Amino acid sequence: MTPTISKVVFVALAIGWYLIRYKYARRSRRARIVWSARGPLETALLLISLSGLGLVPLVYVATGIPRFAAYSFYPWLAWVGSLFAIAALGVFHLTHRALGRNWSISLDVRENHELVTEGIYRRVRHPMYSAFWLWAIAQALLLPNWIAGIAGLVGFGTLFFGRVAREERMMLQTFGDSYREYMARTGRVFPRIL
Template identity: 80%
Template structure:
């Protein structure tokens, strides 16, 4: 693994994400939105995440800016980054396939919206967030730059912690006890098996 190959892996991650999302984004647009949380806060969170996961690292890949934040390249880190990038793309694919027409970039409720509990959603209730966390970790490992490499963890972290609780409140309002029961048997971003093992360890 070389610095150039490491950058190519990151660009491939971005392209792969776009290709996966494009198909489902077109399909979901056909479904009418009946309620949305879009507003200044949601827009700010989305732009912050976009900057951290896309704009900042792609500028670095193209220009090496900011140069002052560069540090020594470690091939072993980059190999781990490749592993996390593959995991992120696999998770994106599984999540979009399970969501189908229910997918939305924002906190939207579409006509005939369904509570998806099959596929990857059987064990994780927010696998899309899981995929972006994997992306952010891959970015930090692939790009040897304190600013560009860790911008994803910062940018997406702000979106995640600013949104996930609101999203779960929204789902509880829509699906009520069905979603509450679903929350009880699933992990938020990790499979429920990890939660069960953790609970057993504490008991």
């Protein structure tokens, strides 16, 4: 493992994310949105997350900037980061596959929206967030730069903590007791240990 290969792994993670999301985004557009939480707060949270998981690290990969924040490269960290990247893409794919047309980039309820509790959703309520946490950890391990490396943790963390409670309220309003029961038997981001 070299610094260049480590950067290539990160770029492959970003490309893989785009390819997975593109297919499902096209498919979900066909289902009409009946309620949405889109607005300035949601837009700001998405932009912060995009900056931390995409813009800042890709600028670093392409230019090495910010150079002052670089630290020594450790191949073993990059190998571990590669495993987190693979896990992130796997969880991301399983999440999109389970959601199908119910998927949305924002907090939306679509026409004929269903509560998905099968597949990867059987034990975790928000595996999409799990995938992004795995991505953020992979980024921190793959990119030996204090700013570009941790930008994903900060950017996605801001989105997560600014959104997850609102999303759960939306699901409770939409699905009521079914969602309460689902919450009782699942973990929010990681499976509950029985």
